[in-house]
Amino acid sequence: MGRTTGSANRPAATGDDATMAQFKITSWNIKHMHDAIAPGGKDAARLPFIREQIAQMDPDILCITEATPDLPLLQQWAATLHVPYVVPTIPGTAEALAKLPNNPRKALCKLYGYPDNPLSGSQWIWFLVKALLNLGAELQDPKIWRRFAASQYADAADQQRTDGKWGLYYWAERKAGLWNHVRQPQVLVATIAGLRVELIGAHLRSKLNSTRTGIWEDEARTTFTEPYLKEVMNDRIKLATEAENIRKYIDARFAQDANPAVMVMGDLNDGPGREVFERKHLYFDLIGNLQGSIFEAERFLNHARFDYGTPVTGSGEGLRWSYKLSGKDPLDPTRDPHLLLDHIMFTQRLVAKDTLPRIRSGAGLVEHAIHERVNAMRPRKVPETSDHRPVSVSLTLA
Numbered sequence: 001m002g003r004t005t006g007s008a009n010r011p012a013a014t015g016d017d018a019t020m021a022q023f024k025i026t027s028w029n030i031k032h033m034h035d036a037i038a039p040g041g042k043d044a045a046r047l048p049f050i051r052e053q054i055a056q057m058d059p060d061i062l063c064i065t066e067a068t069p070d071l072p073l074l075q076q077w078a079a080t081l082h083v084p085y086v087v088p089t090i091p092g093t094a095e096a097l098a099k100l101p102n103n104p105r106k107a108l109c110k111l112y113g114y115p116d117n118p119l120s121g122s123q124w125i126w127f128l129v130k131a132l133l134n135l136g137a138e139l140q141d142p143k144i145w146r147r148f149a150a151s152q153y154a155d156a157a158d159q160q161r162t163d164g165k166w167g168l169y170y171w172a173e174r175k176a177g178l179w180n181h182v183r184q185p186q187v188l189v190a191t192i193a194g195l196r197v198e199l200i201g202a203h204l205r206s207k208l209n210s211t212r213t214g215i216w217e218d219e220a221r222t223t224f225t226e227p228y229l230k231e232v233m234n235d236r237i238k239l240a241t242e243a244e245n246i247r248k249y250i251d252a253r254f255a256q257d258a259n260p261a262v263m264v265m266g267d268l269n270d271g272p273g274r275e276v277f278e279r280k281h282l283y284f285d286l287i288g289n290l291q292g293s294i295f296e297a298e299r300f301l302n303h304a305r306f307d308y309g310t311p312v313t314g315s316g317e318g319l320r321w322s323y324k325l326s327g328k329d330p331l332d333p334t335r336d337p338h339l340l341l342d343h344i345m346f347t348q349r350l351v352a353k354d355t356l357p358r359i360r361s362g363a364g365l366v367e368h369a370i371h372e373r374v375n376a377m378r379p380r381k382v383p384e385t386s387d388h389r390p391v392s393v394s395l396t397l398a
Contacts, residue, residue: 026059055082113184304364
């Protein structure tokens with residue numbers, strides 16, 4: 001397959017061409033990546049097409065969610081892509097791996113903040129950074145996240161916690177508890193065009209509930225049973241507090257820095273059934289929890305899909321989705337099956353006028369064209385590269 005010339009091969013911009021210098025950041029949920037990348041993995045046939053899709057997208061930084069927990073395997077693979085990529089790590093990683101060289105997932109769980117089990121602990125978040133860019137990129141120790149976020153809770157008990165958990169309260173119940181991230185957000189710190197940028201990679205818990213029977217009170221499927229509604233509401237409250245915890249970390253950064261450059265990206269799992277529960281029961285939306293209040297506009301997170309498409313005509317509206325349900329939404333069959341689960345958001349520092357680097361209008365997109373082109377070449381028996389479409393945004397550097 002042919003591929004486009006990427007930023008790795010672009011000459012340094014000079015003169016009028018400097019306005020075209022771009023830095024591309026992509027976030028992609030690569031479904032069950034470990035099954036594709038592991039030697040003898042059951043989905044190994046997908047791997048050449050995953051490689052090709054990354055080559056054609058050619059991101060300078062790639063955030064992968066649902067990635068393999070096997071760091072050495074990922075590092076070896078990343079170095080063999082169309083251009084070499086490195087996988088930034090947390091200090092102490094090499095020492096932890098040396099203690100359990102045959103089980104890298106277990107070796108790194110505590111250090112990276114993941115649960116020590118093969119189910120929820122098998123979908124990790126990693127950043128791949130082009131080796132030649134020399135960004136000085138490093139992952140931040142989750143201890144910093146936990147202390148920064150905890151400092152922003154009003155509840156004194158939450159402020160004292162250092163284990164990454166927070167208080168959880170269920171609506172209309174005298175029930176309280178604790179919750180924490182199913183997958184600890186990972187923070188990449190990198191210097192882009194002289195600016196310190198924090199990239200938060202997130203993969204929030206799924207809202208797909210365990211209950212598959214006893215959902216409806218009536219044959220017309222208009223009213224949920226009370227046990228199901230209670231279960232699904234409690235699960236969505238947990239999900240909402242994960243988004244709020246990310247917001248708490250960002251608020252902590254604003255308490256330290258008047259104008260931090262922060263980006264949030266990844267699979268936020270705000271669907272299916274979003275409208276049913278958020279409009280009829282919760283009365284707020286997940287992304288709103290994360291973006292912040294317009295009354296504190298300097299802290300509000302912009303969304304890379306907001307002006308996707310031609311800014312004047314808004315012709316990209318029908319393309320603002322990254323995941324398509326295989327059938328009808330089981331909880332809301334009349335809704336559009338196209339969902340926007342994968343997001344990129346950023347603070348005002350990255351859109352400020354007359355400053356660089358800068359995210360200009362129309363700089364975000366969903367990689368529909370490349371995803372479709374690459375997958376059109378695979379044999380029918382080979383699964384798609386992923387059930388999620390990658391999302392990207394470009395920063396203007398000069």
